[in-house]
Amino acid sequence: MTSADSGPATIETIARRAGVSIASVSRVLNGLGGRPDTVRKVQAAATELGYVPNAMARSLRGGRSGQIAFAMEDIGNPVYVAMVRRIQAVAKEAGYRLLLHSTGADREEELRALRSLADRHTEGLIISPIRITREHLDELSRAVAPVVVIGSLPEGVRLDNVRVDSRVGAAMAVAHLVGIGRRRIGFLNGPLDTVPGQARYKGYLDGLATAGLDGAELVESGQFQTDSGAEAAKRLLERVPDLDGLFCANDLIAVGALRALREAGRRVPDDVAVVGMDDTELARVTWPTLTSVGLGSARRGELAAELLVDRLGEGRDREPRWVSVTPELVARESTRS
Amino acid sequence: MTSADSGPATIETIARRAGVSIASVSRVLNGLGGRPDTVRKVQAAATELGYVPNAMARSLRGGRSGQIAFAMEDIGNPVYVAMVRRIQAVAKEAGYRLLLHSTGADREEELRALRSLADRHTEGLIISPIRITREHLDELSRAVAPVVVIGSLPEGVRLDNVRVDSRVGAAMAVAHLVGIGRRRIGFLNGPLDTVPGQARYKGYLDGLATAGLDGAELVESGQFQTDSGAEAAKRLLERVPDLDGLFCANDLIAVGALRALREAGRRVPDDVAVVGMDDTELARVTWPTLTSVGLGSARRGELAAELLVDRLGEGRDREPRWVSVTPELVARESTRS
DNA sequence: ACGCGGACTGTAAACGTTTCCAGGAGGGGT
């Protein structure tokens, strides 16, 4: 009560006040037994002093920081919001705190996140890179702590991995448009040199091929963002006035496209039916509400977090696991026939 | 290169390899001088071994973890996304990592976030509580590390604080609706027992009073969320069929209201003009786009982060500072006259 | 030639824990 001890109470303060050794204090506080009166004295002292163990000291000694990190492009994209939410939940459940890295899709930032594992402030990392370069792979293989990747990896990379076949998802989108009678189906993509950009482009072509259509000239690429999507849509509409279906590589692009279509006086879905991808919360907010191919982002976040937590505990040395989620098309007003 | 040292390189590994003491290694690596050849040897050894300093050890010794935290209700609300983005940026700039607490507006969780400062894993906290109880204030005053509150505090609380007069903002919304000729102006609020709920309600009344209107019976409350907003709107429409203006306490509610209005066959803005609050990214996504009173969420996040960073550095003992941001109405299609 | 000052170095302590180890106390069985 009086104790003129400077600074917050430590295990030592308690030891002095309870008249026992710091070892005993530590044991009692960790529930490792002790004589009843020792336990009582220590607990009394601890609560009186409002003792809270110093997490840094504990981490240093135990080699465990109790922290994991999630690195994504930008938290502004609702697809990552969904992931963060679930990762957060799983992490908290397992007793980990969550750190956020916003990389802005900058390769250097991503690598920095990866390398930052080396300083041990974080026990593991979930990363969702949209480009995967040789350097990424090198750095991944060299990572000093467990890493779980959300997104597709090249064959043979031995890392826990949560993926979704967005190529199939893209094909589903096209099939759906074909199914409601559309024939001139455009595609607004993100950058072609990204993993998702590639996969979705191939899926688009797959979908067209299956339907016996040709759409080579109906593609525009930009960024995976709203404004960029609006511009791309405008370009496409000028080039292809008889467009009647539009698949967008993510919901942000789709939102931009809806805006551009409206400004161009096209009705959705009557004139042009639109399908987005990711099935984010945005899809239920637009008007008309947006048909979108869900890629299970919440689920992927959850799975990734579970993989990581497992590897940090029980599954220390298990084989790397590749988990996948299946895409699912959610039909809404933007493709009502 | 060969070194059968187990585990990652430490300052000691380097010392052995370079044939100097650990003190010298530390000094060289921190740029505190040394004889040219010592510097060379140490640096060579460090890079060969790929040395990275252990953040935990450093934190323990230095008493600084290099981490700050942000506690908010739910990252699903775009208003927090905007804040997180900016906080993240400022934190990174100043060399801090950012931890996220999602409290789900649960009082216990919020208090836990506050108390968790005591374990020193975090140097400071930015918190945006929507309810402020006696317990919050006690815990805030007792916090062992700097805290910045985003949101209004009772008079006399000595804490760094970033606020916005949302009461005035609400009044602006009503004035705007009055300005375009609306007279039966409803209000969809969040919970009345929250700080923002209170302020916005008062502002709504202020606005009506200024215009010489009476609207006591035109209010519905629910949660600050989309679905809840849709339900509230439905209830209100049934009770008040001649509604011609609607102010919503945040954009999520407004999005729900837009949906409900559409389902009820009312045109926006022709039949009912709608104003939201927070001016989140959602406002530009809906159709019609949503007029909304911006409360500078990005700016508030930024200011809060700056206050915190300052207090952790230079401003250690400066007086608590109260900063405020002024609301700003952004007119869009939902109130076009 | 000697001493002095300055620049550099190494030893050791400190940060706050957890945990290994050896020793002590107490109780039960012979």
Added chain:
DNA sequence: ACCCCTCCTGGAAACGTTTACAGTCCGCGT
């Protein structure tokens, strides 16, 4: 009455840094 076993305890080391302190070396001025 003695011994052994169990249970608890305190001392000390360890985690990987930074830093105060005291010592060493060198060159320079006298």
